[in-house]
Amino acid sequence: MPSRDEICSAIESYVTHLGNHDVDELVALFAEDAVQHEPLGVTSYRGLDEIRQFDTENAQVDFTVSLLSPITVTGKYAAMQLCVERAGMPAFAATDLFEFDDACKIVSLSAVIDPRALVDPVQGPA
Template identity: 30%
Template sequence: MTGRAEIVTAIEAYCRAQSEQDAEAWAALYAEDVVYEDPVGIREVRGKDQVVGPIWNDIVRNAVRIWLTDTVIVCGSEALAILACEMGPPDRRRGLSPIVDQFRFDAEGRIVSVRGFYNLPEPVSAQTPA
């Protein structure tokens, strides 16, 4: 059974690995059958090869830096992390907050599910209001 301390440590490692673009550390966090849904309802990938492939490539391409902004909430083998991030090239860097990531862990402390919740930017209308 994975306890609170191990779960919090894994989530801290998740943030650190993304921010430092440490692919090996990031890949080590996941179970083979992980489901990664980010953002919820928009994109879902299944399997470690997809998470450490296309998802990781998006993180690196967008220079994502992510950090905890509040205490991790742990209940059994699941957790909620309240986060913020910066992403994009230096000349178009943008921030996003709050982000709530919901994690589920297996008995060995590996991530089996990540679900990312955040407000997507509103589409820009081509028309101006009258």
Template identity: 25%
Template sequence: MISTEYIQAVMARYVERVDAGDIEAIVALYAHDAVVEDPVGQPPIHGIAAIEQFYRQGLGASKVSATLTGPVSATLNGCGAMPFRVDMLWDGQACSLQVVDVMEFDTEGRICSMKAYWSPANIVLRT
């Protein structure tokens, strides 16, 4: 079983990689057969190739910054949750999106499931 410290470190690294726009490093955190639901309620994205395409179309299409806004909480059975903020342009307007990601890890320490909890209600326009 992977440690809670490992989960916390990988999830914090995920936010750092989003902030840097480093798609290759983000994708490297995922298991080959991982599933992403971003946001929850959208059709799940299955497999590493589809996940890479998702990040290239979203993160790769515009400059964003990401900041961890609270502690990464980790369980003893390979799961974690964290709040963070994504600053970006939404329809040409500067805004901040508050997100909570929940991740599950496989026994090799790769993300096997990521669910992002957010909706337009979590978008705050910036002036």
């Protein structure tokens, strides 16, 4: 099982690559058979090809992200909140829940996205 430090480093890389719209580096963080639920309960992407296709389309959207909360880790699971800023919309929070394999690759990512969970990018949740 990966250590807390390894998981935190992987999530920090995820936030960086998501914000830079770097699809190749983002997809490299996932295991071959990973599942990405985004948004959770609406759409699931299975395997690297589907995740790559989603991330490629998502990279065309003008947005930035920053870590809004501490990364919390329990065993192979971790969660964090992002501040999402998108042109023409108020900044909002998204919560991501991760599961990692023994190689510290993401095997499951569930994104809870709520554009009505408004945040101040500088001060945090409203």
